[in-house]
Amino acid sequence: xxxxxxxxxxxxxxxxxxxxxxxxxxxxxxxxxxxxxxxxxxxxxxxxxxxxxxxxxxxxxxxxxxxxxxxxxxxxxxxxxxxxxxxxxxxxxxxxxxxxxxxxxxxxxxxxxxxxxxxxxxxxxxxxxxxxxxxxxxxxxxxxxxxxxxxxxxxxxxxxxxxxxxxxxxxxxxxxxxxxxxxxxxxxxxxxxxxxxxxxxxxxxxxxxxxxxxxxxxxxxxxxxxxxxxxxxxxxxxxxxxxxxxxxxxxxxxxxxxxxxxxxxxxxxxxxxxxxxxxxxxxxxxxxxxxxxxxxxxxxxxxxxxxxxxxxxxxxxxxxxxxxxxxxxxxxxxxxxxxxxxxxxxxxxxxxxxxxxxxxxxxxxxxxxxxxxxxxxxxxxxxxxxxxxxxxxxxxxxxxxxxxxxxxxxxxxxxxxxxxxxxxxxxxxxxxxxxxxxxxxxxxxxxxxxxxxxxxxxxxxxxxxxxxxxxxxxxxxxxxxxxxxxxxxxxxxxxxxxxxxxxxxxxxxxxxxxxxxxxxxxxxxxxxxxxxxxxxxxxxxxxxxxxxx
Numbered sequence: 001x002x003x004x005x006x007x008x009x010x011x012x013x014x015x016x017x018x019x020x021x022x023x024x025x026x027x028x029x030x031x032x033x034x035x036x037x038x039x040x041x042x043x044x045x046x047x048x049x050x051x052x053x054x055x056x057x058x059x060x061x062x063x064x065x066x067x068x069x070x071x072x073x074x075x076x077x078x079x080x081x082x083x084x085x086x087x088x089x090x091x092x093x094x095x096x097x098x099x100x101x102x103x104x105x106x107x108x109x110x111x112x113x114x115x116x117x118x119x120x121x122x123x124x125x126x127x128x129x130x131x132x133x134x135x136x137x138x139x140x141x142x143x144x145x146x147x148x149x150x151x152x153x154x155x156x157x158x159x160x161x162x163x164x165x166x167x168x169x170x171x172x173x174x175x176x177x178x179x180x181x182x183x184x185x186x187x188x189x190x191x192x193x194x195x196x197x198x199x200x201x202x203x204x205x206x207x208x209x210x211x212x213x214x215x216x217x218x219x220x221x222x223x224x225x226x227x228x229x230x231x232x233x234x235x236x237x238x239x240x241x242x243x244x245x246x247x248x249x250x251x252x253x254x255x256x257x258x259x260x261x262x263x264x265x266x267x268x269x270x271x272x273x274x275x276x277x278x279x280x281x282x283x284x285x286x287x288x289x290x291x292x293x294x295x296x297x298x299x300x301x302x303x304x305x306x307x308x309x310x311x312x313x314x315x316x317x318x319x320x321x322x323x324x325x326x327x328x329x330x331x332x333x334x335x336x337x338x339x340x341x342x343x344x345x346x347x348x349x350x351x352x353x354x355x356x357x358x359x360x361x362x363x364x365x366x367x368x369x370x371x372x373x374x375x376x377x378x379x380x381x382x383x384x385x386x387x388x389x390x391x392x393x394x395x396x397x398x399x400x401x402x403x404x405x406x407x408x409x410x411x412x413x414x415x416x417x418x419x420x421x422x423x424x425x426x427x428x429x430x431x432x433x434x435x436x437x438x439x440x441x442x443x444x445x446x447x448x449x450x451x452x453x454x455x456x457x458x459x460x461x462x463x464x465x466x467x468x469x470x471x472x473x474x475x476x477x478x479x480x481x482x483x484x485x486x487x488x489x490x491x492x493x494x495x496x497x498x499x500x501x502x503x504x505x506x507x508x509x510x511x512x513x514x515x516x517x518x519x520x521x522x523x524x525x526x527x528x529x530x531x532x533x534x535x536x537x538x539x540x541x542x543x544x545x546x547x548x549x
Contacts, residue, residue, distance in 0.1 A: 127385050128387060134391040137392040138399075142247070148446055150174060150246055152238075155173075156250060156251075158221075172209065187411070190348070191208060202215065230250060230387075243446075249386070249388075250387075261320075268353045272338075279311040279338050282334040327350055327354065422438070451513050454509050458477065458484050458485060461490040463539040470487050498541060499523065501537040503527055
């Protein structure tokens with residue numbers, strides 16, 4: 001019988017034959033070790049079967065030969081198969097170790113990542129409102145009319161054992177963020193500011209502002225109650241500052257302590273008016289002062305160089321968690337002390353420096369790359385941090401923390417500058433409950449109008465001879481955000497049109513705005529005599545039809 005071209009011991013089946021058609025196979029006797037077409041394996045190899053040629057075109061010797069070839073290809077590494085592909089041999093011990101080491105590392109990394117993700121999601125439920133799975137979203141923050149997101153931050157000490165009046169807010173701060181232009185402003189509210197509560201609190205219907213948060217249910221440890229209190233306190237303080245405050249945050253001592261500890265300390269710069277720096281003896285009990293069992297030499301050993309727990313020279317200083325916590329409280333209210341002449345205002349400046357230092361350190365690559373630090377930060381925040389942010393806004397917050405540079409985070413002082421809006425007793429300069437000047441200052445600092453932010457001093461003069469022209473124009477300029485320092489008569493009435501002078505340089509936004517409004521070129525030649533500090537002089541002429549409208 002003539003065979004057709006065989007491949008690996010098999011020949012093409014005949015036309016019309018059926019695959020698996022065992023009923024057409026006729027045996028003279030049962031095959032050795034084969035029942036219903038299945039071969040029985042012996043000694044790890046298939047034994048060749050003696051088969052007669054059937055209508056399937058299969059011959060026993062051909063099958064045996066094919067199986068031998070397959071067995072040889074598998075067992076003899078280095079030899080090439082039918083298609084010329086080299087077969088791999090077993091891995092060496094060294095290669096196996098490398099392989100499993102890599103797999104182990106990948107598994108560990110995935111496990112750490114999963115653990116951090118789990119901890120983060122659990123913490124998110126305590127910190128943020130909404131479904132924790134909303135964290136995958138990137139929802140923009142709510143904004144006010146100036147495109148800014150305003151966040152109230154209150155610090156409490158109810159978690160500090162033995163702390164007197166722990167229900168009071170030790171710090172009150174508003175952080176205003178521009179998520180489009182990537183900048184931020186911080187303004188601190190003196191805790192001793194006298195306010196009218198609008199309801200009965202522990203001190204009556206009026207008293208210090210640091211009572212209000214607890215008065216409306218904050219700081220009790222209940223997440224929902226804390227969030228409601230943050231909303232109410234934000235509305236209350238927003239009324240004082242003239243701000244729409246969209247978010248609230250409550251930070252307690254544990255957050256501050258654990259957060260600084262998790263990032264291995266922070267560095268702040270002491271900037272005191274006293275050449276010695278800043279020292280507050282109020283916390284010297286941390287050194288053993290007052291304990292008769294602790295000698296003076298031991299006090300010096302615990303708190304070098306002079307036995308005071310808060311004692312720093314001017315310049316950069318490294319702070320651990322405890323020192324950062326107590327520097328944030330220091331205000332020089334117990335002798336001996338120095339460097340805290342402005343009491344609460346000096347404390348607020350240090351608090352703002354500490355906040356900036358924590359943000360800068362927490363966002364550094366070294367911290368974010370360390371899983372232990374990340375989980376420590378998550379734990380510190382998750383157990384003690386309360387906010388009114390939504391989970392869907394988390395990614396936006398993280399992005400802003402990364403994008404806003406340190407130099408673009410500025411402070412607004414209520415007591416510095418030529419016209420401080422608060423006096424040394426932490427009350428409005430205009431009088432008790434008079435917040436108008438405070439609101440005007442905040443409005444200028446946070447305005448989206450560059451003319452408002454520049455605060456260029458403008459003198460408006462009447463050069464027309466018509467009574468009231470200069471005052472009318474000054475009112476119009478004020479409505480557009482210009483700072484009018486005075487309204488006067490020009491030296492003469494020879495002016496026909498509007499003439500604008502600039503004294504000094506800079507204030508480019510104001511210059512460009514005046515040129516645009518009046519259709520003139522601002523002159524830098526000698527201007528009429530005006531008060532020192534004036535930046536621009538606007539003279540309204542008799543034939544002028546120009547107007548700031």
